[in-house]
Amino acid sequence: MKFDIILAGVGGQGVLSVSAIIASSAMKEGLAVKQSEVHGMSQRGGAVLANLRLSDRPIASDLIPRGSASLILSMEPLESLRYLEFLSADGTVITATNPVANIADYPPVDEVLAHIRGLPRALTIDAESLARKAGSARATNMVMVGAASPLLPVPFETLEHFVQTVFAGKGAKVVEINLKALHAGRAAASE
Amino acid sequence: MSEMVLLGDEAVALAAVHAGLTAAYGYPGTPSTEILEYLIRHGRTHGGPRAEWCANEKTAYEAALGVSYAGRRTMVTMKHVGLNVAADPFMNSALVTVNGGLVVAVADDPGMHSSQNEQDSRVFADFARVVCLEPASHQEAYDMTREAFDISERFHTPVMIRLVTRLAHSRGIVTVGEARAENPPHRDLHSSEWVLLPGNARRQWRALLDRFDDIRAYVAASRFNTVEGGAEGGFGVITTGLARNYFVENLDELPSRPAHLHVGAYPYPAAAIRAFVAPLTRVLLLEEGYPYIERALRGIVPPAHLDIQGRESGEVPPDGELNPDIVRAALGLPARTGVVVPGLSLPNRPPQLCAGCPHGDSFHSITAVLSAFPDAIVTADIGCSTLGALPPYNAIDTCVCMGASVGMAKGAADAGYHPVVAVIGDSTFLHSGVTPLMDAVAADTPMTLIILDNKTVAMTGGQPTLRSSSELEAVVRGLGVPPAHLHVVEAHPRRMAENREILRREVNHRGLSVVIGVRECIETAKRTKQEKTAAAARE
Numbered sequence: 001m002k003f004d005i006i007l008a009g010v011g012g013q014g015v016l017s018v019s020a021i022i023a024s025s026a027m028k029e030g031l032a033v034k035q036s037e038v039h040g041m042s043q044r045g046g047a048v049l050a051n052l053r054l055s056d057r058p059i060a061s062d063l064i065p066r067g068s069a070s071l072i073l074s075m076e077p078l079e080s081l082r083y084l085e086f087l088s089a090d091g092t093v094i095t096a097t098n099p100v101a102n103i104a105d106y107p108p109v110d111e112v113l114a115h116i117r118g119l120p121r122a123l124t125i126d127a128e129s130l131a132r133k134a135g136s137a138r139a140t141n142m143v144m145v146g147a148a149s150p151l152l153p154v155p156f157e158t159l160e161h162f163v164q165t166v167f168a169g170k171g172a173k174v175v176e177i178n179l180k181a182l183h184a185g186r187a188a189a190s191e
Numbered sequence: 192m193s194e195m196v197l198l199g200d201e202a203v204a205l206a207a208v209h210a211g212l213t214a215a216y217g218y219p220g221t222p223s224t225e226i227l228e229y230l231i232r233h234g235r236t237h238g239g240p241r242a243e244w245c246a247n248e249k250t251a252y253e254a255a256l257g258v259s260y261a262g263r264r265t266m267v268t269m270k271h272v273g274l275n276v277a278a279d280p281f282m283n284s285a286l287v288t289v290n291g292g293l294v295v296a297v298a299d300d301p302g303m304h305s306s307q308n309e310q311d312s313r314v315f316a317d318f319a320r321v322v323c324l325e326p327a328s329h330q331e332a333y334d335m336t337r338e339a340f341d342i343s344e345r346f347h348t349p350v351m352i353r354l355v356t357r358l359a360h361s362r363g364i365v366t367v368g369e370a371r372a373e374n375p376p377h378r379d380l381h382s383s384e385w386v387l388l389p390g391n392a393r394r395q396w397r398a399l400l401d402r403f404d405d406i407r408a409y410v411a412a413s414r415f416n417t418v419e420g421g422a423e424g425g426f427g428v429i430t431t432g433l434a435r436n437y438f439v440e441n442l443d444e445l446p447s448r449p450a451h452l453h454v455g456a457y458p459y460p461a462a463a464i465r466a467f468v469a470p471l472t473r474v475l476l477l478e479e480g481y482p483y484i485e486r487a488l489r490g491i492v493p494p495a496h497l498d499i500q501g502r503e504s505g506e507v508p509p510d511g512e513l514n515p516d517i518v519r520a521a522l523g524l525p526a527r528t529g530v531v532v533p534g535l536s537l538p539n540r541p542p543q544l545c546a547g548c549p550h551g552d553s554f555h556s557i558t559a560v561l562s563a564f565p566d567a568i569v570t571a572d573i574g575c576s577t578l579g580a581l582p583p584y585n586a587i588d589t590c591v592c593m594g595a596s597v598g599m600a601k602g603a604a605d606a607g608y609h610p611v612v613a614v615i616g617d618s619t620f621l622h623s624g625v626t627p628l629m630d631a632v633a634a635d636t637p638m639t640l641i642i643l644d645n646k647t648v649a650m651t652g653g654q655p656t657l658r659s660s661s662e663l664e665a666v667v668r669g670l671g672v673p674p675a676h677l678h679v680v681e682a683h684p685r686r687m688a689e690n691r692e693i694l695r696r697e698v699n700h701r702g703l704s705v706v707i708g709v710r711e712c713i714e715t716a717k718r719t720k721q722e723k724t725a726a727a728a729r730e
Contacts, residue, residue: 010540023362027196035362038304044578044650046542060439062361065515067527082537085529102546104582105538115535170721171728 001031002057003153004064006083007050009075010100014141018073019050021145021166025158026054036062045102047079054153073148075141076100077112077124084119093119094147094189096127096140123147123189130184135177142178146185156186195365199358200225202329202365203296206336208233210292211371213263214241216251218622219651220270221305222359223298227268228654240373244648246657247593247622248273252280255293260385262377263291264340271299271310276593276623278315281349285319286395288347288384291374292340295321298354301480302512305650307573307592309510311480313431313457316351320399322410323351323457327435329363331455335415337368346406348399355479357433357512407458415455418467420448425472428522429454429464429484434477437518444524449475459484468497475521476501479513544578549682549710550643554584556687557612557641560694564610567698568603572596572615572624575649575712579614587614594623600638601631609637610698617644617663618656625670628705632671637701639694642667643682645712653715660709672705682708 005022009015016037023035036051051064066085072093074080080095087093095116099109116122127143134143142163149156163182167175197205204226207215217227230242245251248269258265267277274281274297281295297315300306316323322342326332332354339350383391410416427450430438435453442448452467454460464484468474474497476485482502489499500506506521507513520526544551557579561567571579571587572595579586589599597620600613615624620642631638644663648654658666664679676697680690690708697704 011542012545024196027364033196033363036357037360037362044542044575045540045545047540060436060442061515062357062363062433062436063514065440065519065527067529069529078537079540081532081535083529084532084535087530089530091530102543103538103540107538115532118532119530170725173728174725 001055001153003054003071004069005052005054006064006069006072006086007052007074008072008079008083009048010079010102011045011048013048013075013100014138015048015050015075017166018075018141018145019052021159021162022152022154023052024162024165025152025154028158028161029154031056031153032059034059034062047082049083071148071151073144075127075144077109077116078106081112081115090121092121092123092151094123094125094144096144097124098126098128098140125185125188127185130188131181134180134184139178139181142181143185143188146182146187147189149182149186150189193367195367196362197329197365198225198360198362199326199329199332199354200298200360201229202332203336203352203354204229204233205365205367206333207264207266207294207340208240209368209370210337210340211264211373212240212266213291213373214243214255214258215266215268216243216245216254217268218245218248218251218273219648219654220273220298221651222300222356223268223270223273223296223354224651224654225359226296226298244654244657248277249280252277252284252295256280256284256287259289259291259293260378261291263374265291266294266296268296269298270306271297271312272307272592273297274312274315281315282319283387284349285321286387286392286399288380288395289343289349290347290378290380292343293349294336294339294343294352295349296336296352296354298356298359299480300356302356304356307590309480311483312351312353313483314481316353316457320403321349321351322346322406323353324415325353325432325455325457326358327433327453327455329358329361329365331415332358333365333367335455342409346402346409348406353432355433355512410456410458411460411463413456416460416463417453418451418463420450423447424449425470426450427452427467427471427474428477429467429474430477431455431484432479434479434513434518437513437515438477438522440515441519441522441524445522454484459487464488468494471497473498473500475506477507477513477518477521478502541581542578543581544575545713547713548575549645549708549712550575550579551584552684552687553641553643553682553708554579554586556691556694557614558584558586560691560698561610561612564698566608568600568608568611570596570599570603570611570613572619574616574619575645576614576616576619576643593619594627597624597631597640598627600640601627601634601636604636604638609701611638612698613638613640615640615642616649617642617646617660618648620663621657621666625666628667628672629670631703635702638703639697640703640705641694642705642707644707644709645715646709647712647715649712649714653712653718663707667705667707672703676700676702676704678705679707679709682710
């Protein structure tokens with residue numbers, strides 16, 4: 001079993017937290033994990049990419065080869081299309097629909113969404129409004145972890161456990177909001 | 192023995208602790224920053240070892256030298272271009288008789304994700320004649336760093352650990368060993384071994400060259416240099432660093448397994464390389480970085496019966512970082528394709544100043560004031576202030592290296608331009624801007640220096656600056672900047688009109704002026720607030 005994930009978004013959207021939660025969960029399940037992150041300049045509002053590789057065998061490369069990713073999980077619609085060359089023929093794109101239009105030449109969002117929905121396997125999630133309902137727009141990234149959870153090779157309970165662990169330092173209220181967001185994302189993906 | 196999940200940078204840091212580290216120093220720089228950040232956190236929670244940010248890489252290196260002189264183990268961390276700043280102590284430290292283990296952890300940035308160049312530190316290690324170990328996995332990052340301290344003390348030489356971005360910032364599993372105790376302070380040295388007067392330096396240099404054969408033999412036998420497979424088919428592959436992983440990633444698809452030599456320890460094992468290529472007719476070099484071994488192998492007179500393939504012959508691109516697909520192509524495997532959407536073209540999303548960043552307001556003011564001077568020059572610097580180059584600001588003309596804004600402004604003014612404005616962040620100013628400002632003071636250069644004081648090292652994640660914001664004015668005044676032309680302003684939109692008026696006046700002044708614009712980085716301010724809220728929530 002091999003499950004390569006491209007995690008995409010814009011600096012500040014919490015891509016690295018998503019990566020950390022899925023990676024920790026996979027390790028707890030005994031899978032080999034390699035998790036490559038981008039720190040530094042692109043975290044300043046630029047395109048952010050993390051490579052997360054899960055396997056039941058040792059993993060050689062930290063970077064995902066082209067045409068190999070089982071999943072592109074994106075916090076932002078335009079960014080979900082940026083790394084399609086890495087998606088395998090039977091891979092899935094799951095993206096939040098809310099644009100981060102911090103560039104002058106951002107295309108009309110309907111066009112972007114139409115491209116995404118035209119892909120063989122794609123799921124668009126109105127993650128921001130689900131996160132708001134859960135208690136905070138900042139939990140958008142956890143909605144997306146929930147939306148991806150039916151595809152991930154780890155039990156949902158393990159993801160829940162690490163959402164609790166990661167946010168524990170921020171107080172019980174923050175943990176509760178993020179768990180709600182996780183469940184809301186999972187429910188939305190199952191609709 | 193226990194297993195831990197660590198960034199490559201963190202594996203280096205923890206290995207240093209387990210190797211008996213007494214003190215570590217560094218200056219933040221992507222992708223090296225997390226080494227010292229880990230050590231600082233570890234120091235707080237465990238009461239040691241000492242780990243401190245320094246003014247720049249040179250001062251950090253010199254502090255480490257002092258620890259080594261005193262017989263204790265020490266590490267200094269920096270990004271590749273930081274080693275240029277520390278080049279003076281680095282080169283000379285190869286000539287002293289290193290006492291306590293001295294490890295230089297340098298993180299290179301092939302592909303220039305967050306850098307001005309992609310120089311390969313293996314070449315620098317060669318230049319200085321120091322041992323260099325290059326990990327290709329998290330476990331090697333840990334094991335090599337531990338061993339680096341032993342090699343350093345055994346051969347009385349500094350040892351470099353060369354990391355690259357993709358290992359520094361990738362997480363993996365590391366099995367860690369038992370911690371070793373720190374060295375007690377001791378210095379049973381001849382004083383001549385650390386006093387590099389010409390007479391001593393000549394003796395020390397010769398002593399280094401004399402023991403270099405021993406070093407070469409020891410390193411050549413290292414378990415980090417490995418050979419696998421036979422030479423059937425006459426084809427072999429030499430990998431260095433992360434190229435090994437990309438090679439292995441593609442191995443299953445190759446019709447037959449080529450002979451494979453991996454080099455992880457330098458000076459490179461020349462005899463082993465000669466023996467490896469002897470039965471081959473074709474060898475492919477896959478190096479994450481410069482074609483360093485490739486150039487040595489090719490030489491001025493390339494071997495007649497060996498086809499040497501790599502970055503210099505076009506099988507591998509001459510620049511940039513490697514990845515599984517580039518290596519795949521170099522191995523002759525067909526390209527893999529992902530999903531293609533016809534007609535889709537995406538705009539780039541470059542990094543930019545955060546919404547509400549104080550630098551943004553400052554850049555708008557600078558361009559507004561300078562719009563009256565079509566010939567104005569704005570020299571800028573490394574860090575978030577570099578982002579003034581991008582739309583919507585398009586506010587700067589140059590960005591070369593740490594501190595260059597100040598010296599370049601002086602040069603441009605000397606060359607006859609006016610007005611010339613230098614823009615630099617507070618931490619970059621303290622790193623490398625103070626000394627060129629002294630030059631400008633001495634000459635009363637007609638230029639205006641704007642220090643964007645956001646009270647933090649912002650680009651690398653908000654490390655503290657060495658001197659607080661309130662002390663910056665005294666530092667500048669102490670250099671001799673005329674008080675009448677030294678202004679500290681609040682870089683806030685509500686002060687825009689008066690700030691622009693001050694800037695307009697100083698830009699017109701035919702002498703040196705300095706304007707310090709103060710406002711905390713919004714990311715740092717936000718984080719401080721969040722931490723307070725979280726602390727309150729826990730109570």
